[in-house]
Amino acid sequence: MVSHDDTEGLVAAVRAAYASADPLEIRGGGTRRHLGRAPSGTALSVGGHSGLVEYDPSEFVVTVRAGTRVDELAARLAEAGQVLAVDVPRLGAASTIGGAIATGLSGPSRPYTGALRDIVLGARVISGTGEVLNFGGRVLKNVAGFDVSRLMVGAYGTLGLILDVTLRLAPRPEVEEVRQLACAWPQARSALAAWEAALPLSGACYERGVLSVRLSGTERRVAKARAVIGGDPGALTVFTHLRDLSGDFFAQGGDLWRLLVPPDAPWDPVETVIDWGGAQRYWMWAGEVSAVYAQAQAARGQAMRVWGRDRGASPWATPPPATQALMARVKAALDPRGILNRGRLYPDW
Amino acid sequence: MSNPLAQSLQGPWPAAFWRGLRRILPADGLLQKPLDVAAYECDGLPVYRARPAAVVLPRNAVQVGQVLALCSEYGVPVVPRGAGTGLSGGALPHPEGIVLGLARLNRILAIDPEGRRAVVEPGVRNLAVSEAAAPFGLFYAPDPSSQIACTIGGNVAENAGGVHCLKYGLTTHNVLALKFFTADGVLHEVGGATGEGPLDLLALMTGSEGLLGVAVEVTVRLRPRPPATVAWLAAFRSLADAAASVSHVVSDGLVPAGLELMDTLALQAAQDYTRIPYPAGAAAVVLAEVDGDEAAVTQDGERLREIFLAHGAFALQEAVSDEDRRRLWLGRKSAFPAVGRLAPDYYCMDGTIPRRALVPVLAAIAVLSRDYGLPVANVFHAGDGNLHPLILYDAAQPGELARVEALGAEILRVCLAHGGVISGEHGVGVEKLDGMCAQFSAAELATFHALKAAFDPHHLLNPGKAVPTPARCIEPGGMHVHGGRLPFSHLERF
Numbered sequence A: 001m002v003s004h005d006d007t008e009g010l011v012a013a014v015r016a017a018y019a020s021a022d023p024l025e026i027r028g029g030g031t032r033r034h035l036g037r038a039p040s041g042t043a044l045s046v047g048g049h050s051g052l053v054e055y056d057p058s059e060f061v062v063t064v065r066a067g068t069r070v071d072e073l074a075a076r077l078a079e080a081g082q083v084l085a086v087d088v089p090r091l092g093a094a095s096t097i098g099g100a101i102a103t104g105l106s107g108p109s110r111p112y113t114g115a116l117r118d119i120v121l122g123a124r125v126i127s128g129t130g131e132v133l134n135f136g137g138r139v140l141k142n143v144a145g146f147d148v149s150r151l152m153v154g155a156y157g158t159l160g161l162i163l164d165v166t167l168r169l170a171p172r173p174e175v176e177e178v179r180q181l182a183c184a185w186p187q188a189r190s191a192l193a194a195w196e197a198a199l200p201l202s203g204a205c206y207e208r209g210v211l212s213v214r215l216s217g218t219e220r221r222v223a224k225a226r227a228v229i230g231g232d233p234g235a236l237t238v239f240t241h242l243r244d245l246s247g248d249f250f251a252q253g254g255d256l257w258r259l260l261v262p263p264d265a266p267w268d269p270v271e272t273v274i275d276w277g278g279a280q281r282y283w284m285w286a287g288e289v290s291a292v293y294a295q296a297q298a299a300r301g302q303a304m305r306v307w308g309r310d311r312g313a314s315p316w317a318t319p320p321p322a323t324q325a326l327m328a329r330v331k332a333a334l335d336p337r338g339i340l341n342r343g344r345l346y347p348d349w
Numbered sequence B: 001m002s003n004p005l006a007q008s009l010q011g012p013w014p015a016a017f018w019r020g021l022r023r024i025l026p027a028d029g030l031l032q033k034p035l036d037v038a039a040y041e042c043d044g045l046p047v048y049r050a051r052p053a054a055v056v057l058p059r060n061a062v063q064v065g066q067v068l069a070l071c072s073e074y075g076v077p078v079v080p081r082g083a084g085t086g087l088s089g090g091a092l093p094h095p096e097g098i099v100l101g102l103a104r105l106n107r108i109l110a111i112d113p114e115g116r117r118a119v120v121e122p123g124v125r126n127l128a129v130s131e132a133a134a135p136f137g138l139f140y141a142p143d144p145s146s147q148i149a150c151t152i153g154g155n156v157a158e159n160a161g162g163v164h165c166l167k168y169g170l171t172t173h174n175v176l177a178l179k180f181f182t183a184d185g186v187l188h189e190v191g192g193a194t195g196e197g198p199l200d201l202l203a204l205m206t207g208s209e210g211l212l213g214v215a216v217e218v219t220v221r222l223r224p225r226p227p228a229t230v231a232w233l234a235a236f237r238s239l240a241d242a243a244a245s246v247s248h249v250v251s252d253g254l255v256p257a258g259l260e261l262m263d264t265l266a267l268q269a270a271q272d273y274t275r276i277p278y279p280a281g282a283a284a285v286v287l288a289e290v291d292g293d294e295a296a297v298t299q300d301g302e303r304l305r306e307i308f309l310a311h312g313a314f315a316l317q318e319a320v321s322d323e324d325r326r327r328l329w330l331g332r333k334s335a336f337p338a339v340g341r342l343a344p345d346y347y348c349m350d351g352t353i354p355r356r357a358l359v360p361v362l363a364a365i366a367v368l369s370r371d372y373g374l375p376v377a378n379v380f381h382a383g384d385g386n387l388h389p390l391i392l393y394d395a396a397q398p399g400e401l402a403r404v405e406a407l408g409a410e411i412l413r414v415c416l417a418h419g420g421v422i423s424g425e426h427g428v429g430v431e432k433l434d435g436m437c438a439q440f441s442a443a444e445l446a447t448f449h450a451l452k453a454a455f456d457p458h459h460l461l462n463p464g465k466a467v468p469t470p471a472r473c474i475e476p477g478g479m480h481v482h483g484g485r486l487p488f489s490h491l492e493r494f
Helices: A007-020 A070-079 A097-103 A185-195 A219-229 A237-244 A289-298 A321-334 B015-024 B034-040 B061-074 B126-136 B152-158 B201-205 B239-251 B264-274 B294-310 B322-333 B335-339 B355-372 B400-417 B433-439 B442-455
Strands: A024-027 A042-045 A052-056 A061-065 A082-084 A120-126 A132-136 A161-171 A175-182 A201-207 A210-217 A232-234 A255-260 A273-275 A280-285 A302-307 B054-056 B078-081 B098-101 B108-112 B117-120 B175-181 B187-191 B214-221 B228-236 B258-263 B284-292 B315-319 B345-348 B376-380 B389-393 B479-482
Touching (some): A007 A024, A007 A120, A007 A161, A052 A070, A061 A097, A070 A082, A097 A161, A132 B442, A175 A219, A175 A237, A185 A201, A185 A210, A201 A237, A210 A219, A210 A237, A219 B294, A255 A289, A289 A302, A321 B187, A321 B201, A321 B442, B015 B054, B015 B061, B034 B054, B034 B098, B061 B175, B061 B214, B078 B152, B108 B126, B117 B126, B126 B152, B152 B214, B175 B201, B228 B239, B228 B322, B239 B258, B239 B284, B239 B294, B239 B355, B258 B264, B258 B322, B264 B284, B264 B322, B264 B335, B284 B294, B284 B322, B294 B315, B315 B322, B322 B335, B335 B376, B335 B389, B345 B400, B355 B376, B355 B400
Parallel strands (some): A024 A042, B054 B098, B078 B098
Antiparallel strands (some): A052 A061, A061 A161, A082 A161, A120 A132, A120 A161, A175 A210, A175 A232, A201 A210, A201 A273, A255 A280, A255 A302, B108 B117, B117 B214, B175 B187, B228 B284, B228 B315, B258 B284, B345 B479
């Protein structure tokens, strides 16, 4: 893993952009540029700002520079028998931890381990005025100051250039395996509801009539769970593909949507993949956008476009004007000249 | 804290403002007489007191929005308040402003067992959520010690934790959606079925201490109750051994539901208070609770046992039944009122440190305690590194309070030097404003102010709390309790 602290260079670049009010496109590994609205502005690479800032395995906490590749970080943690406490998507070998935080997607372990934002304990960022700011900390409990580090997760780099993040870790499970059962979705959902409290689940997805369940834990607990669940052994790649939005389903053309719904929401024939034990539904959709929003609303949930052909469309629906204005003011508080990843989330900022 | 303006019933505001409030609120929803507002002069930190111009008690969200819009029109400061159990003065009234009490918004709007969530109004008590979810085998995880009284709205404002947050997370990890008003009386909805949204305003709102908005509807996540729970007590001959065992549990990758530590002084006090004896000769005990399926509880229990023994535990107790577990935890839960009987006053701190630093930080606190000639009792959430050193003193002795504050400041400096923070769970409020200056730079504080202005440009919501002005930055703070009398002294604490 290359370790290099490029804080000074990045600060200089942001200050120059602030002075000239020229927008910057913050770029890590470049594997997530097809997410959200089209990037614009002068490219500023964070890829050279990489490596560990602090890692004490006994604490189960790591502070890592944003340009570090997720795979490299995972390999380094594995040497100490540890893993990131949640599934962190990597959309390519070059995917960086900064890009993962900025886009904020959580992998299939989310219902069981929490979301990516849940393991963010602190962040050091460069504001839109070129100041280096530290928020949060390296400890588990911290209520001092507004929670700006979590605010960075999923903000597509529009609120700050992420320099370093501090993340909570977990022990690498002794055993990890996948069981598969053919069944209808309603049956699958009620089975999951019964298993969730009692078994070491770390993923549950449903595709083409097959429920796949990932188990992670000690040999003893996984063996017991295997006996309860039954079914056939499946491949771990079912879940790594889901985490990384790779594999056959995601390789199809079309707009990829996530529908975030209560886990018991009814199944819709359009859905080809159900993730998160029911709470996330993937749609590969070429039809009217309004149909997706209508479906999400009917299920008391939300829709988010992960990628699509119309690069001018926002990933999220436009909120009511007052809330939209509030978000724009939050943006202005951190980036008054609107130079950081301008337009990645919404056209105006 | 006295303010001459606050003595007049009408305050400095025009009659039209008061007429407006009366139009919005039910007849019993506006308190202005000194006797009526007296109960709202302080929260759980009574050393800070102020009399508000009025107390406003709306019954529904529409009224909350109308009150805020009216206050915004007249520029009246608003201090939101739940049950008033907070420990940092976050609900201290503004002498010219109104207290916006939300306790009457206390309806549980929905329990959705299949969707694993509850929708509640902000005045619903924390424990009431778990009670309503219990018939479905579900519970709401954050469990601050005051959970019998504290409200969900207050929990969101403070990002409340509890004994079980080591495993299940803080409030911020368990809230899915919020409806809140900004100071101008405009309603916003953030989060959703999974808590996500274009910007994580949910994270920003949680723990914002009433500075950014007033929540009127909270959707929380419910979890299935684990099938088995076992509690352990391990007694040690030294505090260092006990602390080292906690660091070892953490570094081993075990995540108990709770992991607490008590030192000699705290043990003596608790034992005298509860009459439940601890193993004779214990200089410190560690309490641990593991939950999950039978296999997990057995395996984690075995591992805990090994670690405690490796660090010299000379007595181990296991509690499986509900009654045995209750007895095991009783001393811990009563430790604060118990310690309150050891000295006329105590000063409670709330710093959090990395768990690997427990041994050196506790040793440093012991040295400082000797140097200052002031006893310090330790009883705290060891598993997540959240310290609660209690400095015992007598405020009646001239100069003693100043020495206590100097000692407190030194203890916080030790925490910060080990990579810690000034507040793990009690919030900044008015009480740790000075400590904020030690933790954050001027540019970081300026960012907080800019965010505050984005939500509340006229600084009407809970003004002066949580984020200090640069001019204010002098020294760190703690919490003062006189005569062992915490307000709500019947509540379990910390």
